[in-house]
Amino acid sequence: MLSVTLGLLMIVPQHAMAAGNDRVLLVVSGNGADDGKTRPGFEMDELTQAWAVFTDNGFEVDIASPSGGAVVADKFNGKKPYNSRFLADPEAAAELANTRSLASLGEQKYAAIFVIGGKGAMFDLPISVPLKTLLAETYLAGGVIGAVCHGPAVFMNVALEDGTSLLEGRAVTGFSNEEEAMFGKGWAPSFPVLLENGLRGSGAIYSEAPIMLNHVVADGRLVTGQNPYSTAAAAEAMVKALGRPLATREPWADERSISLLFQMVNGDGAQARAAFDADPSLYDVPLIAMWGFFRAQSAGSDREALTEAVEIMELALPHFSRPELVSAIADARTKLAEPK
Structure with missing residues (x-):
């Protein structure tokens, strides 16, 4: 029996449902258009990294969106290793070219559901009743549910069988207000609510790392990642929550760079x-250099953050010399030279 109360989807199951042992659902927004220029969609990097982690750990992976069919990712670099691997896999590419509709999955049981981010996730995923149903039923059956970047928006109005919010008192993360101010100016004014504010308002205990650093929060069988660079670690945390030993792998270059930062x-x-x-x-x-650049831009008068930004930009400069990087270093050093 389903009931909707005050925007919360309440799941009252007739009987317990056993979670599947080897099948994972990846959920993407179907909101996107024109590579994200006219309407934001999902982050391809997040989808392909999650797909790689779950596939390499022995899971069968389905891909779904609210309406099914073709979906549009925001602009991405197809040469990145996780993207090129995914696109070269005929089954994976076919899944993405014709995603399953969430409404068609009512009888399917999943060991885990992972919601992919991208700004499109703020628009169509939180209002998808079939998605809320799948999430709540999977969780109540002992499965693992997770999301990354803007994906945790789907958890804001999901209620459990006793009427309590899924997020009440739960530790979570997601794209932060600081990250939104730096990278989300184009679409954030159209969001129903900023994600961090919405998670806090839903009773969650929110935490964050500095902008665009890997930060994953696992609260039992609820796993969230802060931003795109948290995707692989969040997927691996879900594998661990399912009780499976992790397959060993070499980190990707951008993943290794975020760890260095x-x-x-x-x-x-x-x-x-x-x-x-x-x-x-x-x-x-370039990622290391740009992280230092944005760290300097967001630091304000924080001398510790400015010092970190200068060290990071100077580390990258011999290998990635750009006028804007040189200028940013000079500006930061000028601020640091000012009296306290």
């Missing part, structure tokens, strides 16, 4: 710099 902002700069200097080719140097 995390080290540097958490006081382990010497070791991070040594690892980078040993073989810069293992890293996504």
Whole structure:
């Protein structure tokens, strides 16, 4: 029996449903158009990284969207290894070319459901009743549910069988207000609510890392990742929550770069710099440079953040020299030279 009360979808199951053992559902927004220019869609990098993690850990993966059929991703780099691998896989490419509709999955049982982000997820996924039903039934049956970036928006108005909010008192993360202010200016004014505000308002205990660093929160069988660079770690946390040992893998260059940045902002700069200097080719140097640039832009008068930004930009500069990077370093150093 289904009932809707005050915007919360309440699931009152007739009987317990056993979660599937080897099938995972990835959910993407169907909102996108024109590579995200006229309407935002989903993040291809998030979809393909999650697909790679679940596939490599022995799961069968389905892909669904609210209406099914073809869906449009925001602009992406098809040469990135996870994207090229996905697009070269005939079954995966076919799944994405003709996604399953959420309404058609009522009888399907999943071990886990992972909601992919992208700004489109703020528009069509939170109002999908079939998605809320699938999430609640999977969770109540002992399955694992998760989301990354803007994907956690789907959890804001899901209620459990006793009427309580799924998020009440639960530890979560998602795309932060700080990240939205830096990267979401084009579409955020159209959101029903900023994601961080919505999660907090739903009773969740929200936490975040500095902009675009990997941050995953696992609260039992509810797993959330803060931003696109949290995708692989969030998917792996779901695999762990399902009780499976993780398959070993080499981190991707951008993933390795985010780990290096995390080290540097958490006081382990010497070791991070040594690892980078040993073989810069293992890293996504433009990503490191741009992270330092945006860190400087968002730092304001925070001297610690400015110092971190300068160190990171100067680390990348010999391998990625750009006038704007040189200018940003100079501006940050000028601020640091001002009296406290």
